[in-house]
Amino acid sequence: MKTVVDNLRREAARLLAGDEVKMVIGYAAGTDAARTTPCFATTPEQAALLTWGPLCANNLVKYLLDYRFEDTRLAVVVKGCDSRAVNRLLQDLQFPRQRLVVLGVPCGGQLDRASILSEIPPGARLQDIEDTGEDLVLVTDKGRLSFPKDRFLMDKCYRCETNMPVVADFLAGEPVPSPAREGFEHTAEVDGMEALDIADKSSFWDNEFSRCLRCTACRNACPACSCKECVFEQAVPGWQQSGIIGSKVNSLPENAVFHLIRMFHVTGRCVDCGECERVCPVGIPLRLLYRKVLKDARILYGAGTPGMSTETVSPLSEFRPDDPEEFM
Amino acid sequence: MPRIGVFVCWCGSNIGGVIDCPKLAADAGELPGVVLSTEYKYMCSEPGQNSIIQAIRDHRLDRVVVASCSPRLHEETFRKTLARAGLNPYLFEMANIREHCTWVHNKEPEKAQVKSLALVSRAVAKANLLEPLFPSSIPMTKRCLVIGGGIAGIQAALDVADAGHEVILVEKEPTIGGNMVKLDKTFPTLDCSACISTPKMVSVSTHPNITLYTYSEVAGVDGYIGNFEVTIRRKASYVDHSECTGCGDCQTKCPTKVPSEFNLGLSTRKAIYIPFPQAVPNKPVIDAANCRYFTTGKCKVCQKICTTEAIDYEQQDTVITEKVGAIVVATGYQLFDWAAAYGEYGYGRYPDVVTGMHFERLVNAAGPTGGKIQRPSDQSEPKTVVFIKCVGSRDPAKGKEYCSRACCMYTAKHAHQVLEKIPGANVYIFYIDVRTPGKGYEEFYQRTISDGAVYVRGRVSKIYQMGDKLVVRGSDTLLGRPVEVEADMVVLASAMVSSSGIQDVARMVSVQVDKDGWLQEAHPKLRPVETHTGGVFVAGSCQGPKDIPDTVAQASAAAAKVCGLLSREELATDPMISTVNQAICTGCGLCVPACPYQAVELKTITERIPGHAPRERTVADVNSGLCQGCGACNVACRPGAMQVKGFTNDELVAEVDAICL
């Protein structure tokens, strides 16, 4: 881990010193031991702030959009799943490849901050987290607690498809074993949801959607949401109106419209980075929704996980004479 | 606020006999924006139309809704009515309360009443948002491309050329003529096929308005109606046709023999060859795959013999581009590969089991046997000939579901020819049905029966070789018993299927291929030679199995459509096409692959934003000549930047609201 961090800092400093890039977007130590924070290094000195580890869940690729209409060259640090988002932006023509340096990091899995914090006894304060490889040691002011690392892995990491970046100009370390586990097949969770009967399925989602605050954190974190002006922010007449963000209406049907439209917008495009679900303040299982359409696109159109390459076209935005049309 | 007029049509008793039209008109009068709502017996009639014009003037209407039949029938009619009243014709909306309501709900008039009001509300809701639309115009290139030089392509090319327009005819084989020139005689009149088709072939080659590219293929089609740009690849023939006199000495001396395609392998040709004596153009090509010089590096006999020094081994494929305004696709058919599908008929192992097309060559005086019907295996004259119809046709399990249409008649023709040429011959024809819908067709069939042909109703389950006989085992379903015939020769009426390569041609000209592989016409009854792509027409058997009379009729119909198009100086484009709101467009390009007509491209614009330096950005751009207004791109566009004029998202949502809320 140490060498990866060193390599990353060295490369970032080199890029900034040589003026090859104007900024390196990476991770820096956070306000407590269980988190990191996005870091925007613009000088070789600031490169020393960069870090890397199992607490770097944020997908930093989305930040590139803030600079899409400029002409500066940027570097961004990506994990395997984040790298698919790079391809998303490239495919959506939202960032030119020549203005981008992709710094890849080998990822052994990311930890779920909430489950870590839940192990800290009341009154104790987390001071540090030590990664022994096998185990995770939570160092608190009341003593050391050791846990098997698996216990804290994010759900998406159990189902990881690529723990090494699918696109990278620079790799900060040797490949590491994938955190993916057997029994967490790509679509297993969706199968369970599909097995529910219609009424149960409906009440399941009603229950989830009714809690949505329409804060749009999910959309803001999503690398597939790159529109200059989101539909939900346009003045529209009729029933869609309540789905827009400016609307004060916040009822179940309106929330459902918001989520279902967003679902269609990311169908065939969602790179399954899991950011939407991670940032949702009320814990709505958004990935489940998007993985359902991911699965459908796979079955109907043979489409793989978007972002694995820049070659695959979203099945919903491509016309093929042999598209299935059994409904006609 | 718009001033909408609603006009409810009775359509005689079609609508008026089911619902209460005066009540519908009164209810519609309450809808938002409606200032006048009235009804009349026949809105499309002259007095009906005049009443609309009068009402527009009297009530200063600026939107019109007619509740009547399908827009397919009368949308154009009423748009013209609006135009006559001085109103933009696109400020019109139709509510279909006949096909969508009174016809289907004539047993439930109360419900029909409610539904018709819902349909009118929908139209009114949309009318509130309608905006005037204006067609633009595109220039017309007065030339036509014909792809395929069978009888369909020949006829279409001649008709268009005779009308005074330039025609480019592209044929992939070294000669034009297609399948028809291979035939011996043609039903029902039994005139000699070559005698009626070769003069037309010559007319093509000598016509001042026709440029003929044989041994060539269309490699790409860009552009749109009135303005296509076609790329044509001319395969190297290794013979300079401007020098060659067509004397044919080269093919006499060439040492390499290969099976003749024209005679379906029943004879041989040379590596340098003219496919048949009346070929057009009557100049040879070198088949490089078999030429001794090209395969071994030694020979050049043809070059030595040629007195005009026309042989050029260095010749390369050339690519040319032509600009045309219209395209006729006439790529024809080929025969179903029965050997791969019908194991019970010997998988093509028995030399004396042949197709109808082989029979045409065997019975043809200019064919490999000089017109003597002989068995391919031992050149003996067959005494008993069995014909099997519907091989691959009407057989969804092994072949195609459809009927190939020409086989009943050509089998009757073949049977007649056997009985005529071979005295004392026995002819058995296994069939499912005999279909003879055509002028003189039934009479022809009856004549074959009186000639002595034995028609057996039933399928053949097995053919096997026994000594020098072929045992044909089938059943007679009329008598309900098995039949077995010892035949000398078996002729299969194998299905017609569309030519190989049709998918590529279809993709290039953006025409759909139907489930059976034939090109899809725009409407099976009312637009049989048009396609859904403007400026592209179909002719002949590429659209579905056909005999020659139908092929020629369709080719002339396509030519008439082309002439109609080429007679115009410029074309008005339908204004109901997509447009991009550049301010919202993100430039993601997802709409580009979504368009089935390649109408969307990305372009760079310079954007000025207060307080910023001008910046360059990519946005989508719709080509108004190519866009057909299908809306596929609209759905692909997440921010809603792409909208079809006349079907905007706002309009559609207003319609849904009006019906559902």
Ligand SMILES: Cc1cc2nc3c(=O)[nH]c(=O)nc-3n(C[C@H](O)[C@H](O)[C@H](O)COP(=O)(O)OP(=O)(O)OC[C@H]3O[C@@H](n4cnc5c(N)ncnc54)[C@H](O)[C@@H]3O)c2cc1C
């Ligand atoms: C055994 C048999 C007997 C028949 N007898 C009769 C009869 O007696 N009377 C009758 O009315 N009908 C008869 N028919 C039907 C008749 O053959 C057809 O109706 C007619 O030939 C159809 O003409 P076409 O021009 O549509 O197609 P075709 O004759 O198939 O011509 C198509 C042409 O397009 C060319 N082509 C194909 N693809 C391309 C490409 N990609 N680029 C450029 N060129 C291309 C082909 O090389 C060909 O020259 C018979 C059919 C069969 C099978």
Ligand code: SF4
């Ligand atoms: S929808 Fe969620 S999982 Fe999919 S790309 Fe967007 S943020 Fe990632």
Ligand code: SF4
């Ligand atoms: S992040 Fe969660 S609460 Fe916020 S809009 Fe998305 S689903 Fe709703």
Ligand code: SF4
């Ligand atoms: S409306 Fe249809 S034809 Fe027109 S640009 Fe969009 S996808 Fe293409």
Ligand code: SF4
């Ligand atoms: S019109 Fe829509 S789909 Fe097309 S490039 Fe613009 S934003 Fe993307």
